[in-house]
Amino acid sequence: MTESIARGLARERKPRGAEEGSPSVPVNLWSEPEALHGQRVPAFVAILRTRGCYWADLKGCSMCGYAKDTLGRSATAEEISRQRDRIRQAYRGQPYVKFYTSGSFLDDREVDAASRAELLGSFSGTARRILFETLPEFATPERLAPLREAFDGEIEVALGLESTQPEVLGRLINKGAPPSEYLQAADRIRALGFRTKGYLLLKPPYLTEEESVADVLTSIERARDHFDTLSVNPVHIQNGTVVEWLFRRGRYRPPWLWSLTEVLAEGSRRAPGLRLVSFPTAGGLPRGPHNCRVCDRTVLAAIETASLDQQFDGLSGLTCRCRATYDAQRALEPLGAEA
Ligand code: SF4
Ligand SMILES: [Zn+2]
Known part of the structure; x- marks a missing residue:
C-alpha cells in the first residue's frame, strides 16, 4: 500500500450531500470500491429520500x-420516480448498485411496491448485483418475490443485526426486534434465492472496548450460517443520538481501529468461508473509529484492502506506538479508567 493511496483512505467514504431537501432529489449519490465474487469492482450508491425509518x-x-x-412523510410514487431519473442520469454502469433509504x-411507507420494482427493473441488463437494506419484519415473500421478477441479476438484502446478544441489541442499541427475528429473516431471504448481508456494530454504548470485541466475535460465530457477508460497522458519532450525548460528556470513545483489525483477523479465522468486511464511516476522525493521528491512514487502508481481497493476514502485522496505549486502556477500562 503506497502512502498516496493510504492518504486518500483516512476520510469519510460518504461525501457530503450536494443538494438537500427536495423530495425529487436523492439524498446523495456516489461511487465506491467494492468486490463481486472476488473481483474488485466500483459500486454505485444511491440514498433515496423517503419517509425514513418508522422505528x-x-x-x-x-x-x-x-x-x-x-x-x-411518505414520498409519492411520482417523487420516487423523479429520484429514479436522477439516479439513472448519474449511473455510470457500475456492476454493483446499492440503494439506501x-x-x-x-417498508411500503418509504418506497411503495410498484416503485421498488421499477427502480430495480431499471437496472436490469446493466447491474449484476443490487443491494438494499430492511428491517426484518418487512422481509416477507410478498414483498421480495416481485423484485426477483423485476431484476435479472443478484439481489442482496442487508439487515442491521448489530449483535446476536439479546441484551446488547435490545437494551444497549435499542432495536425493536430480538436477534432471533433477524436470523429468521435472513433464512427466509435466502430461501427465496436472495443473498444476505448482516451488519454488526462494533462498540455500542455502555460496552467497554474489550466487551465490544468479544460481542462482535460471538456475533460472527452465531450469525455466520445465516449470512453470505457480515460487515462490521464501528460506531461513528451521529448528531442527536444517545452516543453523541455520552461522547460530549467524555463518557464514550469511538472504537479503536486496533479493535477492528482484531475482530476482522480473529473473525476470519473463526468463520472460514464467510465474507467478512468493514468499510468504516468517518474513519480516522475524532467522531469515528480511530487510533492515533500517525497510523490511522495506514490501518484504514489495510482494513479496506483486507475487506476487498478477503486476505486478513496483513492486519496482524500492523504496528504503531499507540498500540501500547490501546492495550493499557483496554486493560484498565473495566476498572473505571478514562477510555
Ligand atoms: S439503526 Fe435503528 S433507528 Fe436507525 S434506521 Fe436502523 S432501525 Fe431505524
Ligand atoms: Zn497509532
Whole structure:
C-alpha cells in the first residue's frame, strides 16, 4: 500500500450531500470500491429520500441519526420516480448498485411496491448485483418475490443485526426486534434465492472496548450460517443520538481501529468461508473509529484492502506506538479508567 493511496483512505467514504431537501432529489449519490465474487469492482450508491425509518420515530437506536436525511412523510410514487431519473442520469454502469433509504427499502411507507420494482427493473441488463437494506419484519415473500421478477441479476438484502446478544441489541442499541427475528429473516431471504448481508456494530454504548470485541466475535460465530457477508460497522458519532450525548460528556470513545483489525483477523479465522468486511464511516476522525493521528491512514487502508481481497493476514502485522496505549486502556477500562 503506497502512502498516496493510504492518504486518500483516512476520510469519510460518504461525501457530503450536494443538494438537500427536495423530495425529487436523492439524498446523495456516489461511487465506491467494492468486490463481486472476488473481483474488485466500483459500486454505485444511491440514498433515496423517503419517509425514513418508522422505528426512529417510535424509539430509535442509540447510535442512529439517519432521521435527518428523511422527508418526514411518505414520498409519492411520482417523487420516487423523479429520484429514479436522477439516479439513472448519474449511473455510470457500475456492476454493483446499492440503494439506501435511511430506513427500510421494503417498508411500503418509504418506497411503495410498484416503485421498488421499477427502480430495480431499471437496472436490469446493466447491474449484476443490487443491494438494499430492511428491517426484518418487512422481509416477507410478498414483498421480495416481485423484485426477483423485476431484476435479472443478484439481489442482496442487508439487515442491521448489530449483535446476536439479546441484551446488547435490545437494551444497549435499542432495536425493536430480538436477534432471533433477524436470523429468521435472513433464512427466509435466502430461501427465496436472495443473498444476505448482516451488519454488526462494533462498540455500542455502555460496552467497554474489550466487551465490544468479544460481542462482535460471538456475533460472527452465531450469525455466520445465516449470512453470505457480515460487515462490521464501528460506531461513528451521529448528531442527536444517545452516543453523541455520552461522547460530549467524555463518557464514550469511538472504537479503536486496533479493535477492528482484531475482530476482522480473529473473525476470519473463526468463520472460514464467510465474507467478512468493514468499510468504516468517518474513519480516522475524532467522531469515528480511530487510533492515533500517525497510523490511522495506514490501518484504514489495510482494513479496506483486507475487506476487498478477503486476505486478513496483513492486519496482524500492523504496528504503531499507540498500540501500547490501546492495550493499557483496554486493560484498565473495566476498572473505571478514562477510555
Ligand atoms: S439503526 Fe436502523 S432501525 Fe435503528 S433507528 Fe436507525 S434506521 Fe431505524
Ligand atoms: Zn497509532
